[in-house]
Amino acid sequence: MTETRKPFFYDVTLRDGNQALPKPWNNAQKKDVYLLLLKLGVQGAEVGFPASSEMDFESVMELAKLTAQMAEEGDEVAKNVVVSGLARCIESDIQRCWEAVQYAPHPRIHTFLATSPLSMENVLHMTPEQVKEKAVKCVKFAKSLVGDRGDVEFSAEHFGDCLENMDFVIDVLKAVVEAGATTINLPNTVERYRPKLYVDQVKQVYEALPKNITISVHCHNDLGMATAATVESFFVGATQLEVALNGLGERCGNTNFYEVAIGLHNSGVDTGLHLERIYETAILVSHWSGVPIYIRAPLIGTEAIVHRSGIHQDGASKTKDMKKGAYRPIDYSIIGRNQNDTLSFTSQSGRTAVYEIITKFGYKMTLQEASKLQPVLKRLSEAEGELSAERVLDVFREQFVNVNGRLVFNNIEVIPDENRFIFHFKKDGEALVKSVTAEGPIEAALMLMREIGMPVELVKYRQLVVPEKDKLWAGRGLSRIVLKANGEEVEGRGVSSDTLKANMRALFGGVNLIYKKA
Numbered sequence: 001m002t003e004t005r006k007p008f009f010y011d012v013t014l015r016d017g018n019q020a021l022p023k024p025w026n027n028a029q030k031k032d033v034y035l036l037l038l039k040l041g042v043q044g045a046e047v048g049f050p051a052s053s054e055m056d057f058e059s060v061m062e063l064a065k066l067t068a069q070m071a072e073e074g075d076e077v078a079k080n081v082v083v084s085g086l087a088r089c090i091e092s093d094i095q096r097c098w099e100a101v102q103y104a105p106h107p108r109i110h111t112f113l114a115t116s117p118l119s120m121e122n123v124l125h126m127t128p129e130q131v132k133e134k135a136v137k138c139v140k141f142a143k144s145l146v147g148d149r150g151d152v153e154f155s156a157e158h159f160g161d162c163l164e165n166m167d168f169v170i171d172v173l174k175a176v177v178e179a180g181a182t183t184i185n186l187p188n189t190v191e192r193y194r195p196k197l198y199v200d201q202v203k204q205v206y207e208a209l210p211k212n213i214t215i216s217v218h219c220h221n222d223l224g225m226a227t228a229a230t231v232e233s234f235f236v237g238a239t240q241l242e243v244a245l246n247g248l249g250e251r252c253g254n255t256n257f258y259e260v261a262i263g264l265h266n267s268g269v270d271t272g273l274h275l276e277r278i279y280e281t282a283i284l285v286s287h288w289s290g291v292p293i294y295i296r297a298p299l300i301g302t303e304a305i306v307h308r309s310g311i312h313q314d315g316a317s318k319t320k321d322m323k324k325g326a327y328r329p330i331d332y333s334i335i336g337r338n339q340n341d342t343l344s345f346t347s348q349s350g351r352t353a354v355y356e357i358i359t360k361f362g363y364k365m366t367l368q369e370a371s372k373l374q375p376v377l378k379r380l381s382e383a384e385g386e387l388s389a390e391r392v393l394d395v396f397r398e399q400f401v402n403v404n405g406r407l408v409f410n411n412i413e414v415i416p417d418e419n420r421f422i423f424h425f426k427k428d429g430e431a432l433v434k435s436v437t438a439e440g441p442i443e444a445a446l447m448l449m450r451e452i453g454m455p456v457e458l459v460k461y462r463q464l465v466v467p468e469k470d471k472l473w474a475g476r477g478l479s480r481i482v483l484k485a486n487g488e489e490v491e492g493r494g495v496s497s498d499t500l501k502a503n504m505r506a507l508f509g510g511v512n513l514i515y516k517k518a
Contacts (some may be wrong), residue, residue, distance in 0.1 A: 008240040008272055010216065011037050011257060013285070015086055018250030019049070021289055025082025027059045029288060034063050036245070036281050038075070040257075041071045041273045042239070042448045044082035050100040051480030052351060058166075060085045060100035067104045084108035084153065089138040098145040109142040110185070114154035115169045119158045128165075136179045143180025153183035153216065160188035162197050163453045167429040183240060184209060185216035188229060191252075192222070195229040199236055199428075208236030216240035219255045221247060226255040229265045245285045246293065258282065258299050261332060278335035295315055299335060306342045308386075310350025316341040317352045317503035345387040347378050357392045364480070365396075369491070373399055393470065401493040402505045407454070409504050412441065423448055425508070441500055442481075445507045456483040463503070466495055479506035485514045 014033060018024050025033065030047070030159040037045050039292035063083065063423040083104035087093035089111050099105040113124075113135045120126055124169040126134070133244040135154065154176045156162070162169045173184050186205060190199050198219075206215050208500045217233040219226035219239070230241050247256035258278045261271050282300040286293045295303045306325060307316045315326030320341055323331045332340050341351040354377060358365045377395055381387050387395075406428050413422040423434045434451065438444035441459065449456050450460025455506040460482040479502040496502040 005239070006265060006272055008043045008214065008216075009041075009044045009216055009257070009261070009271065009273060010046065010082070010084075010240050010242045012046045012218070012242050012254060012349065013037070013245040013248055013257075014059075015046040015048055016254050017244045017246075020248060020253075021291070023290060025288070031066065033245070034286065036068070036277075036284060038070070038077045038081065039274060040277050040281060042081060043272065044084060044108070045125065046086060046242075048085045048100075049086045051087060051090075051096040055458065057096060057100050059095075059263060061103065064107065065285060069075065071105045079105060082108050082151075086110045087142070088111040089134050091138065091141055092140045094138060094142050094145065098142070101150070103514070104150075105120060106185075107146060107150035108153055109146055109338055110153040110155065110183075111138050111142055111198075112128045112157045112185075112187075113138070114157040115165075115172055116158035116161035117165055118161055128168050130444040132168075132175060134191050135172055135184065136175050139176045139179040139181045149205035150182045151183065153185055154181040155185040155187055155216075155218065157187055158189045159186040159201065160190065160192065162201065163193075163197065166201065166204060168212060170205060172201055173205060173209060177209060183214040184378050185218050185240070185242065186233075186238075187218040187242075188220060189218075190222055191220050191226060191229070195232060198229050199232045202233045202238055203236035213271065213507050214239050215243060218242035220249065221252040221255065224252070226253075227259040227263060230255045230260050231267075234264065234269070236260065246282055246289070246291065247297075248285070248289060248291065250346035256298070258335065259342065262335065263381045265334070266330065275334050279332075279337040298335075299330075299332075304330060305337070305339055306344055307353075308344050308346045309348050310352065312352055313343050313352040313356070317356050319377050325423055339430045340370050344389075345377055345381060345392050346385070347381040349378070349381075354392065354396075357389050358388070358396050361469045363394055363396070363470070365400075366491075367398065374509075397472075400491075401509070403512045405509075406517055407508050407512055409427055409508040411503075412500060414500070416442070421445075423504075427452055441503060442507065445504060449507075454485075454511050456485040456511055458482075459484050459489060461503075463499065477502040481506040481510055483507070483510040483514065488514055490514055 002084030047063045048056045050057040050060045067078045067083050083101055085097040085101045087097040097109050099378040120131055140150055140509055141155055156169055186202055198436040215238045217230055217238045219229045241260055243260050245253035245257050247253040261273055264271055269501055284419055285291045295301045305509040307313045307476050312327045319326040342357045345353050351374045353369055354370040354373050408426040411424040420435055420437050421441055434448055436444040436447050438447055462480045464478045466478045468474045474499050476495050481492045483490055490510050490513040494502040
């Protein structure tokens with residue numbers, strides 16, 4: 001599944017996005033955002049509305065000049081990026097726009113006029129004939145300014161509301177193309193209907209206009225479907241996709257840059273973007289704009305990589321090292337996010353979550369052990385809610401490390417000259433002291449277990465160090481002793497700054513796991 005045609009990403013964060021902020025960016029902040037856009041590799045950017053204020057005019061002019069300077073210094077993105085300003089279909093707006101953007105290597109004037117019956121009658125108070133005449137006149141004026149140095153984009157504002165007068169809209173668009181517009185933008189200014197209706201409109205325009213004309217889409221997210229409408233429009237002929245970082249924009253926002261980029265990428269389209277910069281960009285823009293990222297925002301939300309259901313956790317674990325995960329839309333490293341799947345424990349979680357959480361702390365654990373710990377954690381989660389990884393680790397320590405039960409290890413004395421070991425411990429609540437002669441402490445402990453009626457067979461023994469990720473015990477000795485008795489095999493774990501005591505705690509703990517209280 002590969003699409004050879006390439007999209008043209010035209011970002012509107014500095015215009016639509018900025019005008020919707022409770023505290024719009026100043027010129028220095030706009031420059032920071034613009035540089036992020038260039039690092040992402042955008043092909044076009046609408047950087048402001050020069051006629052709206054002196055500050056916006058200065059900002060657009062500064063960014064146009066900055067682009068020219070960067071292009072002269074060899075920046076490849078700056079050499080090719082289209083720098084655009086917005087202007088109403090008013091000659092003074094268009095003139096002001098050109099005065100600001102003219103310094104860019106590829107300047108653009110973007111002018112607009114509503115073509116929907118609702119807006120023409122109730123907002124503009126103009127007849128369709130007057131609208132067409134004004135659109136053509138303004139595009140001609142804009143083209144006279146840009147000449148061969150730049151280009152003109154025309155937007156049929158409220159295009160999504162033009163279902164009933166498409167013949168008129170196409171007539172206007174043909175006229176503005178003849179007047180000099182080379183990019184025709186079709187805004188879903190207010191999203192009211194299902195994407196298919198809008199996409200069909202886009203297709204109708206694409207088929208009606210000359211193929212050397214760039215069709216553009218600009219979708220707002222009032223019903224939450226702007227990404228779908230934008231992506232699908234590309235596949236019916238739209239080339240320019242107007243998007244915004246973090247989905248910033250009026251009301252429910254503009255089409256989200258990242259969602260469109262990855263939606264196309266996953267569909268075999270070469271976006272020409274530096275996708276690996278997406279996650280860092282999203283975090284910075286959220287910080288600079290003061291607009292938090294919704295925790296479940298696609299791709300960039302904190303919860304986007306979290307799995308809580310046992311079934312999902314199992315699938316995520318089994319495919320964690322694959323590019324395509326069972327419950328993951330992408331390998332998140334594509335967008336510069338360094339973690340793919342996070343498993344959290346709730347009452348809905350299964351053994352896989354236990355296994356993944358504990359092993360990420362650096363401990364070795366079997367799925368059988370995870371199965372035994374899962375019901376304990378489930379009971380806790382039902383009472384406490386979601387358990388943090390640290391809480392799960394605490395319970396693991398309680399249940400599988402230095403385990404007390406029928407036996408409680410207190411101390412061991414070593415008499416080297418006599419190969420004798422004196423054990424201080426409790427059995428079923430009774431304090432005992434037992435002396436055993438043996439070649440070493442492990443053998444002595446095994447002999448002790450036979451003597452007190454809890455015989456076990458040593459299967460495996462390892463001496464390690466507690467993993468650094470366990471902040472409570474990091475650096476202490478960790479003994480892992482696998483024991484077998486009565487057809488059951490268990491692993492005892494012991495931790496102590498004294499290696500000998502770690503060994504004994506592991507062995508006593510393993511015996512407790514086999515010989516449980518009646």
